[in-house]
Amino acid sequence: MKYIIIGLGNYGGVLAEELSLLGHEVIGVDMSEHHVDALKDKIATSFIINATDEQSLSVLPLKDVDVVIVAIGENFGASVRVVALLKKKGVKHIYARAVDDVHKTVLEAFNLDCILTPEKDAARSLVQLLDLHVNVESFRVDEEYYVMKFKLPACFVGYKVSDLSLEAEFGLKIIALVKGKKILNALGISILEHEVENHFEEDYELEAEDELVCYGLYKNFMGFWKAL
The missing domain is CATH 3.40.50.720 (NAD(P)-binding Rossmann-like Domain)
Known part of the structure; x- marks a missing residue:
């Protein structure tokens, strides 16, 4: 373009x-x-x-x-x-x-x-990192709704996707799961590789290196992280 x-x-x-x-x-x-x-x-x-x-x-x-x-x-x-x-x-x-x-x-x-509004978005990202200790990649859909990708909270490890109930409890819809796995590269060094899945199994057990991609209101994301 x-x-x-x-x-x-x-x-x-x-x-x-x-x-x-x-x-x-x-x-x-x-x-x-x-x-x-x-x-x-x-x-x-x-x-x-x-x-x-x-x-x-x-x-x-x-x-x-x-x-x-x-x-x-x-x-x-x-x-x-x-x-x-x-x-x-x-x-x-x-x-x-x-x-x-x-x-x-x-x-x-x-x-x-x-x-x-880059200044506002940057400030929000800094607040998430400093106060909530969450490193987030976000896309602002409009003034209130966001799509955010973040590392799976430690308390969710071992749970099934169907157990999370994020939409019912916090109004956040999971739209993708980013599975993380460690592999050996050509030099035999362990590296982390991620694979995006838009259609994930509800009974998949979440692992420590996984990431979630969710859609919802900004205030709902803040409420979710404060509740952890």
């Missing part, structure tokens, strides 16, 4: 580099020469322009990419103006970063494809 990322600071820069590493064509845009120079050898093309200027924005191939991502966060006015200009130019698919609830509320008025 082809992306234009406007704003190549800490967030936008990492986003551009990671998408490029995955094989996507990324066009980076920033008014800072320093930010552009840091990525010029890592992405397809880059532009040093002020994207809040409508004439400058016109040099970008806006109609030839799949998604335009506005990664500007700290400069509230610039973020909103760029989004407004993109909508005016008829860009069909726009993602935009919001740094707080006010920013998010304003962006919602533009009816965008996706509003990104």
Whole structure:
């Protein structure tokens, strides 16, 4: 896919580099020469322009990419103006970063494809790690619902999947089981290998290296971990 990322600071820069590493064509845009120079050898093309200027924005191939991502966060006015200009130019698919609830509320008025809240998601992940001692990979479906993958709690080892009753007790639906097993690699070193199973046996006995993938309300996940 082809992306234009406007704003190549800490967030936008990492986003551009990671998408490029995955094989996507990324066009980076920033008014800072320093930010552009840091990525010029890592992405397809880059532009040093002020994207809040409508004439400058016109040099970008806006109609030839799949998604335009506005990664500007700290400069509230610039973020909103760029989004407004993109909508005016008829860009069909726009993602935009919001740094707080006010920013998010304003962006919602533009009816965008996706509003990104990386700061909030990162803070939640840190809380889970520090307070609940749970290392989680999460995907936010909307403001309230998440899909989360986490290592099987020690107290569940030896139980059958059917014994957990997560949906009945906590409103969390198990959508996949990631089975972990130790194998020997070519050098004879023991390594951990995971295998995803979407259709798992209800009488399967859970093991210490397994992981669960669940769907539900964020508050229900918090309630589940606090109850352990």
